[in-house]
Amino acid sequence: MNRRAWLLFLLVSVLWGIPYFLIKVAIDDLSPVFVVAGRGLIAALVLLPVAAARGTLGALRARLGTVSVLAVVHIIGPFLLITYGEVHITSSLTGLLIAVEPVVIALLLSRSEPLTRIRVAGLVLGFAGVAVLVGLDVSGDRLGLLGAGMVLLAAVSYGVATIFVQRRAADIPPETLAGGTTAITAVVLTPFAILTWPTEPVHANAWAALAALGVFCTAVALLAFYALVNEAGSNRAGLVTYVNPVVAVLLGVLLLNESLRWSTVAGFALVAAGCWLSTRPTPIREQPAEPVPVA
Template sequence: MNRRAWILFATVAVLWGIPYLLIKIAIEDLSPLIVVFGRVAIAALVLVPIAAAQGTLSSLRRHLGPITFLGLVHIVGPFLLITYGEVHISSSLTGLLIAIEPVLIALLMLRAEPLTRVRGAGLTLGLVGVAVLVGLDVSGDRLGLLGAGMVLLATLLYAVATVYVQRKASDVPPTALVAGTTTVSTLVLAPFAAFNLPTTPVSGGSWAALLALGLLCTAVALLAFYRLIGEAGPGRAGLVTYANPVVAVLLGVAILNEPLHTSTILGFALIVAGCWLSTRPTRSASPRPSTESAAPVEVGAASR
């Protein structure tokens, strides 16, 4: 990768690694529902004008069904689950659990990709890594287990939506796709948010965290990610998935004083090894083009 690609890579890694810290700060004074609504509304306000300026919004007319589905499954569901989950678990553990997404995508694509010994070993390692994190970090804590379960369910929804994008919305321009899904999410959440407005004073830190979540971690991160794909290709851009949890853990430990256990390091190492093995391309005597391999670089990954 060239210098510009490395700068974009580092930018996206940081912007996708800090949401879990910012969520933790925001929910001190704001309800998880308001945090999610504010985040997607801010992102939509930024992304819709950009997509309009590019002339890509018209492409959404032919894809209203997929856009609505993705708004619910790739944004509303995961955002709510992750934000409510962080009420009970640390931001660093949240970031590590979400790193299992490539393994879940590989599981969902078993019919399209043959299960070789290497891929099978990768899937097993990744799942063992999750078991280590959950079993040792929140063992005996019912609320902690609930929070971890919510985050893992959110990660599964991310994986489902990623595969769905490949199959149903791969021809939608990326900026239009994300502008559409964030707008749908905003409209869906608005009625609920109206009845959950803050009734007590909200600190400037919580408002600032919410603004950063929508503006930096969603809108700006999306734009940087697509530039990264253009500079380095989708394969290399997808490697940013392995860097995000490191940022999340470092910030959680340094700023929120969250504990760093040996099990955390071991679990993350197993997950990374599992992701790498389970997503390695399979060799074929007569390779054929496939649309399956291009998209696990998640079109909506910046919704993290």
């Protein structure tokens, strides 16, 4: 990857490691659907003026179907799954489970990128890591298992969305793509958010968390992520989940007093190793040179 791609990679890695902590803060006073709708609305209010100023809103009208599909698989679906999932599990575990996304992408790309022995070993290690995380951290807790299942389903949705961006939406400007998906999210979910409007006083930290989720973890992060996919491809872009869990765990342990178990460290190590192996490029075998005929 070039320097610009690396900068985008680091930016997205950090910005998408923070949301799990902020979600945990916001859902203390706000419903999950309110949080997701609020994220979408705030991000759309930031992004659409940017797209208008750059004169790229016309691309949104021309590709509304593509943008709508992406809004469902990259924002509405996974954001709701993660936010409802965090009602039952810690922000640290949420960030760790999302780290399985590169394994999902490797599986989805297996037809175009053959599964070598190393990549298969990576897939096995990745799923073993998930089994350790889920089996030991939420064992016997039905609601915990439900929350973990929601987050894993969100990781699958993220994987599908990442490939979809590269194959179907690479020609749409990032500010238009991000603005369109967040605007659609706000339109779809705002009626449900109104039904769950808080009846009790909401603490200032919950509003602040929601604002940060919308501006930084959604608007800025989506802009950077879509640019990263165009710059480096879906496989490499999915590797942002190498860094995300580290940020998520540190914030959860330091600011939310979440416990750091040996199973958490072991599970993440397996997931990280699996992701690294399963996303290694397939070596290109050189064809033997044809013999030069002797005159």
